[in-house]
Amino acid sequence: MVDLTVETLETPLPASRRPLRQMARRFMRHRLAVIGLVVLSLMTLIVILGPYLSPYEYDQQDFMLIGTPGAPSSAHWLGTDELGRDALTRLIYGGRVSLGVGLLGALISTLVGTLIGSVAGFYRGVWDVLLMRFTDVMLSIPTLPLVLLLSTLFRPSPVLLVVIVGGLIWMGTARLVRSQFLALREREYVEAAMALGAGGPRLMFRHILPNALGPITVAATLAVGSSIMLESALSFLGFGILPPVPTWGNILNSASGWLAIAPWLAIPPGLCIFFTVLSVNFVGEGLRDAMEPRG
Amino acid sequence: MSLSFLIRRIFGAIPLLFGISLVLFVIIHLAPGGPLDVYADNPSVSPEALEQIRVRFGLDQPVPVQYVLWLRSMLVGDWGLSIRTGRPVLDEIVTRLGPTLQLGGIAMLLSFIVAVPLGIVSAARRGSRTDSTVTFAAFAGISMPVFWSALLLQLIFSVWLGWLPSAGMKSIGDGSFPDRLAHLVMPVAVLSLATIASWSRYIRSGMVDVLSQDYIRTAYAKGRRERGVIFRHALRNAMIPAVTVIAIDFVTIISGAVITETVFAWPGIGRLFVESMNGRDYPMLMGLMMMGSVGVVAANILADIVYAALDPRIRHG
Numbered sequence: 001m002v003d004l005t006v007e008t009l010e011t012p013l014p015a016s017r018r019p020l021r022q023m024a025r026r027f028m029r030h031r032l033a034v035i036g037l038v039v040l041s042l043m044t045l046i047v048i049l050g051p052y053l054s055p056y057e058y059d060q061q062d063f064m065l066i067g068t069p070g071a072p073s074s075a076h077w078l079g080t081d082e083l084g085r086d087a088l089t090r091l092i093y094g095g096r097v098s099l100g101v102g103l104l105g106a107l108i109s110t111l112v113g114t115l116i117g118s119v120a121g122f123y124r125g126v127w128d129v130l131l132m133r134f135t136d137v138m139l140s141i142p143t144l145p146l147v148l149l150l151s152t153l154f155r156p157s158p159v160l161l162v163v164i165v166g167g168l169i170w171m172g173t174a175r176l177v178r179s180q181f182l183a184l185r186e187r188e189y190v191e192a193a194m195a196l197g198a199g200g201p202r203l204m205f206r207h208i209l210p211n212a213l214g215p216i217t218v219a220a221t222l223a224v225g226s227s228i229m230l231e232s233a234l235s236f237l238g239f240g241i242l243p244p245v246p247t248w249g250n251i252l253n254s255a256s257g258w259l260a261i262a263p264w265l266a267i268p269p270g271l272c273i274f275f276t277v278l279s280v281n282f283v284g285e286g287l288r289d290a291m292e293p294r295g
Numbered sequence: 296m297s298l299s300f301l302i303r304r305i306f307g308a309i310p311l312l313f314g315i316s317l318v319l320f321v322i323i324h325l326a327p328g329g330p331l332d333v334y335a336d337n338p339s340v341s342p343e344a345l346e347q348i349r350v351r352f353g354l355d356q357p358v359p360v361q362y363v364l365w366l367r368s369m370l371v372g373d374w375g376l377s378i379r380t381g382r383p384v385l386d387e388i389v390t391r392l393g394p395t396l397q398l399g400g401i402a403m404l405l406s407f408i409v410a411v412p413l414g415i416v417s418a419a420r421r422g423s424r425t426d427s428t429v430t431f432a433a434f435a436g437i438s439m440p441v442f443w444s445a446l447l448l449q450l451i452f453s454v455w456l457g458w459l460p461s462a463g464m465k466s467i468g469d470g471s472f473p474d475r476l477a478h479l480v481m482p483v484a485v486l487s488l489a490t491i492a493s494w495s496r497y498i499r500s501g502m503v504d505v506l507s508q509d510y511i512r513t514a515y516a517k518g519r520r521e522r523g524v525i526f527r528h529a530l531r532n533a534m535i536p537a538v539t540v541i542a543i544d545f546v547t548i549i550s551g552a553v554i555t556e557t558v559f560a561w562p563g564i565g566r567l568f569v570e571s572m573n574g575r576d577y578p579m580l581m582g583l584m585m586m587g588s589v590g591v592v593a594a595n596i597l598a599d600i601v602y603a604a605l606d607p608r609i610r611h612g
Contacts, residue, residue: 032431137314140595142546142587144553145568149580152572153326229440233554236442237569249442256446256558260454270443278438285434 026290033286036279043276047099050092058093059244061085069262079264081254091268094246098228099276101162101247105227108166110220113173114209120174121181122204132178139171147230151239158241161234165227173219180212214291218284225280232273248273304599308592315588316369320362323581369585375578379571384582388564394464395556395563399548401479402486407541410491414498418533419525421503429495436492445485445558452481462560482559486552490544497540501533531605538601542594549590 028034051058061083070080078087120131150156150164184190185208193207234240235249236256243250248269255265349355353364368374374384417429453461460466465475505511506529514524549564556565564583571579 032434133310133314136311137318140311140315140588140591141318141584142591145584145587148553148568148572149584150322152575152580153322225438232440233442236440237554237557237572239572252443252446256442259446259450263450263454266443266446266450270440270446273440273443274435274438277440278434281434281438 023290027286030282030286030289032282033289036282036286039275039279040283043095043272043279044099047092047095051089051096054086054089054092056086056089058090058246059085060089069258069265071262072264078268079262081251081265082258087251087265087268090246090251091248091272094248094251094269095272097158097241097245097247098231098249098273101158101165101231101241102224102228102276102280104162105165105169105231106220106223108163109168109170109223109227110173110216112167113170113219114177114216116170117174117177118181118204118209118212121178122185122200122208124182128178131174135171135174138168143168143230144233147234148237148239151234158245161231161240165230165234169223169226169230173216173223176215176219177212180215181208184208184211218288218291221280221284221287225277225284228273228277228280300603301600304596308596311592312589315592316366316585317362319581319584319588320365323577324358324361374582374585377571377579378576379574379579384578387567387579388582388586391562391564391567393563394561395549395552395565398479398482398486398556398561398563399545399552402483402490402548403541403545405483406487406490406494409487410494411498413491413495414537415502415525415530415533417495417499418502418506419521429499433492433496436488437496439488441485441489441554442558444488445481445555448481448485449558462558464562482552482555482561485555485559486548490548493544494537494541497537498533501536502529504536505529505533535602535605538605539595539598542598542601543591546587546590546594549587 062080062085069082070076072079076086076088078091081087081090116131116135120128147164147168151161154160154164156164181204185203190203190207193203198207231240231247232249232252235247236253238250238253240249241247243254251269252266255262255269259266353361356364372385374388376382377384377387380387413429413433417426420426449461452459459480460478461481464478466478502525506525511524511529514528519528552561552563553565553568555561556563557569560566568580568583570576571583
């Protein structure tokens with residue numbers, strides 16, 4: 001007699017049924033999201049490799065060109081700024097800082113939001129009330145003015161700035177994670193794990209959290225866009241990361257003074273911010289479609 | 296809508312306002328340097344005089360007492376004096392509120408007029424070329440940095456074409472209606488762009504949800520035309536999710552058209568905020584932050600009231 005159980009157990013799932021591959025397939029169907037992903041990968045690559053390929057340093061001045069911005073030429077593809085520095089090199093270095101702030105800010109906001117949301121949603125009761133009230137408070141204070149206020153008060157280093165940015169955009173994630181936890185903690189598998197003696201943290205992070213990862217990933221992706229936007233706005237107003245360290249925001253800030261005679265300095269950094277945030281938003285949309293299919 | 300609903304909602308906001316004031320107070324208090332540091336290097340201010348000022352302003356009191364004192368004076372409208380101008384903070388804010396309300400009001404009105412039809416068309420023709428164009432444009436609008444679109448407009452319409460004035464509220468020695476209007480065009484366009492983009496998304500998704508419901512099919516079955524179904528049956532429910540966003544965005548603009556007002560040198564609240572940042576004018580910054588936060592809370596209450604007006608299930612539920 002043939003033992004059917006062994007065979008059934010060992011039959012691999014058909015490729016189309018594996019959740020990760022299925023997700024990837026659904027993501028690939030979203031054309032704009034794929035383009036966004038390609039753009040972001042290219043940008044990351046340029047930003048990582050660029051400084052090694054460029055013949056200039058970001059703070060290297062050409063004293064022959066100092067005084068007024070120089071027009072694009074074969075030596076300086078995007079021209080030079082008023083201090084005789086190569087604009088393309090600064091753009092690439094600025095991209096390092098801006099993308100770095102975006103990624104780390106999003107990471108911090110996701111960690112904070114996930115922690116607050118999961119504690120509130122899992123323990124409910126007093127914890128929930130306190131944490132969600134705090135979230136409401138933070139949501140009520142206008143973000144950009146608050147970041148500006150914090151940055152004048154504390155004169156932050158780039159690292160502290162990342163913490164501030166991440167520390168002010170976690171509220172949406174927290175609400176999202178809370179609602180996920182409230183729903184998931186009622187499921188039978190959680191009850192089963194509890195019956196087997198699993199404690200609070202284990203239930204939260206081993207059992208419930210993995211099932212909430214889809215929406216969290218989407219929120220984290222979108223947070224990259226928000227934190228790039230926030231840092232750029234801050235640096236543009238002259239209160240974020242300060243020169244000579246370039247970011248797309250502060251390059252635009254100094255270029256805005258030369259707008260009439262050197263528009264080639266102001267256009268590229270804005271385009272970079274625009275395309276990065278646009279790509280991030282499309283990737284987020286693609287992930288949403290891939291991970292939370294609704295009918 | 297019942298009066299008790301209204302009263303309950305307003306009283307519910309008190310702990311929230313309390314929390315906001317606490318957070319802002321803690322932030323100011325944690326910052327390095329105290330309010331008397333201005334005098335620290337001034338040889339004509341003796342230590343005795345400094346001590347007197349400390350006692351006079353209650354800075355010798357324990358921190359919780361200081362908080363209560365601060366909260367009490369905020370409540371009675373004594374928001375302190377601006378370090379930069381020496382005038383009362385509240386007066387200064389009120390003077391600057393006019394230009395911001397003008398700019399923000401027009402921008403909001405324009406956004407509403409443009410975003411609602413865009414969202415409706417996009418939802419009604421879901422999946423069509425129009426829909427994907429509107430969707431793409433909305434994503435672009437959301438992703439566009441405000442400071443950059445402002446600079447681009449200035450470059451095109453002021454520097455290259457010379458059609459519009461690049462900054463300010465009116466020309467010196469002028470101030471006629473056409474002149475003021477010309478000054479409004481670019482700031483309004485910049486402010487509206489982002490809000491149009493985001494509102495049209497909310498209205499579209501609200502509309503898509505509503506259009507798939509049974510009562511819409513019933514309305515079609517009765518023989519109503521599409522136009523009638525959308526405007527008489529669907530629109531009211533489709534607007535509900537957008538209400539909060541619209542209310543909050545309006546306040547955000549009032550309290551923080553910081554970037555737009557700075558780029559276009561518009562003499563409103565946002566510009567006041569940046570000026571106060573440059574002068575490290577803490578009383579003014581605190582006043583503006585409090586005002587902005589109270590505005591957001593008020594907008595939330597207003598949104599809830601509009602909800603209840605639009606949706607009977609909420610007011611009776």
